[in-house]
Amino acid sequence: MEALNANEQREFAAIMERRQMKDFMTMYSNLVQRCFDDCINDFTSKAVSSKEETCVSRCVDKSLKTSERLGQRFAEQNQAMMQGTGQMGGI
Amino acid sequence: MEALNANEQREFAAIMERRQMKDFMTMYSNLVQRCFDDCINDFTSKAVSSKEETCVSRCVDKSLKTSERLGQRFAEQNQAMMQGTGQMGGI
Amino acid sequence: MEALNANEQREFAAIMERRQMKDFMTMYSNLVQRCFDDCINDFTSKAVSSKEETCVSRCVDKSLKTSERLGQRFAEQNQAMMQGTGQMGGI
Amino acid sequence: MSFLGFGGAAQPTSAQKIAAAEQELEMITDMFNRLSNSCTKKCIPPDYKEGDLNKGESVCLDRCVAKFFEVNVKVSEQMQNMQASRGGAAGGAFGGFGQ
Amino acid sequence: MSFLGFGGAAQPTSAQKIAAAEQELEMITDMFNRLSNSCTKKCIPPDYKEGDLNKGESVCLDRCVAKFFEVNVKVSEQMQNMQASRGGAAGGAFGGFGQ
């Protein structure tokens, strides 16, 4: 990827932009599905209970924080691997 | 989507048509996989037993009915949401 | 598919070639994920233990052999089905 | 899907409008597939004692769909609130949550 | 795949024939991936005490493939019968079953 010239980088950036909305949609759908699967297990009523609602809210919160942390670590590891060290410091 | 004119609607319909075969294929493959996974658990023989065959047949039957019911409810909810009510009557 | 002429076959071969890298990548990613999921369950350290490493190595080995065997049987069954017999001999 | 709070921008071209309609269709199809998956797991026991849906299963499916939509709306609202309070896009370079 | 009862229509163009071949290839690949998934889960315990397939695992895989094909044929027949008795396409606007 380092070998892309200015024109190629511009074209690639346009492609990435077109992908972003799609990636956001997938992220959103995964989030809904995960929190629904984990929090909604009572079908004696058609309305979401307050207990379920709390669970969903925390699930969204925690999932976003999880994704953020994983993204940071992933970027670090990826960076390290690209530089050929293959090792990160000291957890 | 409401803003598509006649030409655009025609083009969109053509796109949808091309998708339909693919969607049917996915539906069919999901159906086979689900019924196989749920019904086939005995590998002491290479032939499907009559008990397994009954299970598969009911699984197909029930899955299609499930999908039909879910599709109806989904369409209703989707309709209601589009109209901004966000609420369906009374189950 | 039997009805493709020479030109069409050439074009189809080119399409298949473009797919091969992608299919290999998916295969590789599935392999990593399976062996990670099955073998890595201790998070008291950030380094892969020798026990986990052995597990991963056997998992890769066994998964490739599994895939090879499944590929052979699949091809046989597919062949048999195409010829309309729908039956394979004797396991 | 309008409840996600997208849309806006003025005078799209035909190609853009068709692409948007296609994307909306894809997203609705994807949502239905996920809902199908979840509600079938939650409501239909995998032993298939009969080919028909019984009363309990049918009611469970109906409620499951209603709850799935309600959760969808709640998650959407929560994310819009977070975005508003942050004053920008949530999430980073990598946005997948896996399934 | 012919066992699904598709095909028909007269004199397709080159592009159509190639697209059909591509779709057939994709469907066969998808079917193999699903079969792999299912048969691995059913036949290979995830503890990996050895790197080789033992006799029991090998035989299980062989039978699993045979049964997967047989189920495929049975489901296909059942759907064709249903379609025939309904006199039209089965399923509605939404057709996914989830995985």
Add this chain to the structure above:
Amino acid sequence: MSFLGFGGAAQPTSAQKIAAAEQELEMITDMFNRLSNSCTKKCIPPDYKEGDLNKGESVCLDRCVAKFFEVNVKVSEQMQNMQASRGGAAGGAFGGFGQ
């Protein structure tokens, strides 16, 4: 991804370079999605007693990412060794492993 041992060939065109960059991006995104999936399952209990990540969960996620990369490298090395000793491409016509 360079650790897979691809690359090579001389003087690609612009279109090829962009396609390669796109494929690399797709593969990295896919890898992140799989890692997210696996590490969330392994580190985050699905009961959501709080909205924040606690210390134990955070550390587990960090180690999980590190281990995922290490496994990736090991699998890559093992496959390269196998390919080298076979002197050719591993795998056959069907290469999926399912998930």
